[in-house]
Amino acid sequence: MYEGEISNAQKLIEQLGGTIRIAEMIEEISIKELSQAIAEFLIKNHKEGKLNFGITSFCGFRDNRKVLNEVKKLLKGSISIRFANRNFQNLDAGTLHKEKLLSKGFEIMILKKGEKFTIFHTIAAQNIDKFSERDYKKPFRDMEVGMLPPKLALMMLNFTRENGILPKSIYDPFCGTGTVLIEGENLGLRALGSDISEKVLEMSRKNLEYFFGKKERKIFKQDARDAFKKELESEAICCEAYLGPIFKRSLNEKDLEKALSDTEDVIYGFLRNMHTKIKGDRAVIALPFWQTQKGEIFLKKVLEIIEKFWENRTVSLTNRPRKSLLFRRKEQKVGREIIILQKRSSVAQR
Ligand SMILES: C[S@@+](CC[C@H](N)C(=O)[O-])C[C@H]1O[C@@H](n2cnc3c(N)ncnc32)[C@H](O)[C@@H]1O
Structure with missing residues (x-):
C-alpha cells in the first residue's frame, strides 16, 4: 500500500x-x-x-x-x-x-x-531504460566477476531499511565492478567498497566516477575474511558475496564440492569477521546457490555463523524451510539467495 x-x-x-x-x-x-x-x-x-x-x-x-x-x-x-x-x-x-x-x-x-x-x-x-543505462553504459563490466542486475542491487539496498529508513552509508565488501555502490550513490547514500582484487577495484572507481563524477571515495583492497584495523563508518552491509568459480559446462559432483567449499570458506570468514566491523546492525547479502538436476544446493556451514552472530530477518515468500529469497535467471547455473540479517544485540553491545 x-x-x-x-x-x-x-x-x-x-x-x-x-x-x-x-x-x-x-x-x-x-x-x-x-x-x-x-x-x-x-x-x-x-x-x-x-x-x-x-x-x-x-x-x-x-x-x-x-x-x-x-x-x-x-x-x-x-x-x-x-x-x-x-x-x-x-x-x-x-x-x-x-x-x-x-x-x-x-x-x-x-x-x-x-x-x-x-x-x-x-x-x-x-523505468527499465534507466536500469539498462546504469548497467550497459558503465565503462567497465566483467562477465567473470558476475553480473548482479542493478534492479536486484536496488532491491537489496531497500532491504537495509530499518523502520522504513535507509541507512546513510553502506559497505560492500565484495564490490567487484561496483553495481551495489552505483545503486547506493544513486540513492544518495555514501557507498564504501572493498574487494580482494585490485583490478576490479579500479573498475568500480572508474564506473562511479563516470556516473557521479570525481570525489573522494573509500574503495580499498581488503580480503573480507581478514581483520580490519578499525571499525568502518558504515551503517549497513549490502553485498553480493563471492559466488565461486565459473563453470562453463554442466556441474558435476566434484565441481559442486569445489564451489561449496570455496564459497563457504570466504563467506563464513567474512560473516565471522564482519559483525564487529561495521557501526550499523543490518546486513543484506546475496549468497550463491546452485541449480542442479537434483534440485537447488544451498550453502550450509554459513548458517552456523549466522546463527551465532546474526539474526535472520528475511521474510520468505514461499514455504521453503530456509528463510531467504531466491533470484535466478533460467539459463544460469548459479542463483542468488538473499538474506536479511540483523546483528544479535548481545554481540552488538560487546
Ligand atoms: C560476485 S562478485 C561481486 C560482483 C559485484 N556485485 C559487481 O557488481 O561486479 C564477487 C567479488 O568477490 C571478490 N572476492 C572473492 N574473494 C574475496 C575475498 N576473500 N575478500 C574480498 N573479496 C573477494 C571477487 O574479486 C569478486 O569481485
Missing part, C-alpha cells in the same frame, strides 16, 4: 527496484459495470486531444479484447481514442513509458477477486 503524494510515486518507484507499478484504486464493481466505469473514468479525466489509453488485467481475468471494444464503443462520437494494447495483450512497464501513458494517457488495471472487479489507474511504472 502506497500512501503519499501522487506526484512522488514515480520517484519512489525508481528508488525501489522491484516494484513494477503503483496504481490508484478507482472503484470496485461487478463485471456488468466494468466497461461503463472505465469509460466514465476516462471521460472525466481526459484533458485534450486524442485519448491514449490501455488496459492490463490480472488474476484470471483475460477479456481485454471485450472490454477494450466496449469502451471504444461507449466513447465513440465523444472523443477520438487510441488504445495501446497490441493484439489486446497486457501492457508492460516499458510500453507505458514509451507511449507516454503515465503523463499523457492512461493505463487502467483490472483485478478480479471472486465475482468482484477492482479497477485502478496506474500512476507510476518501473
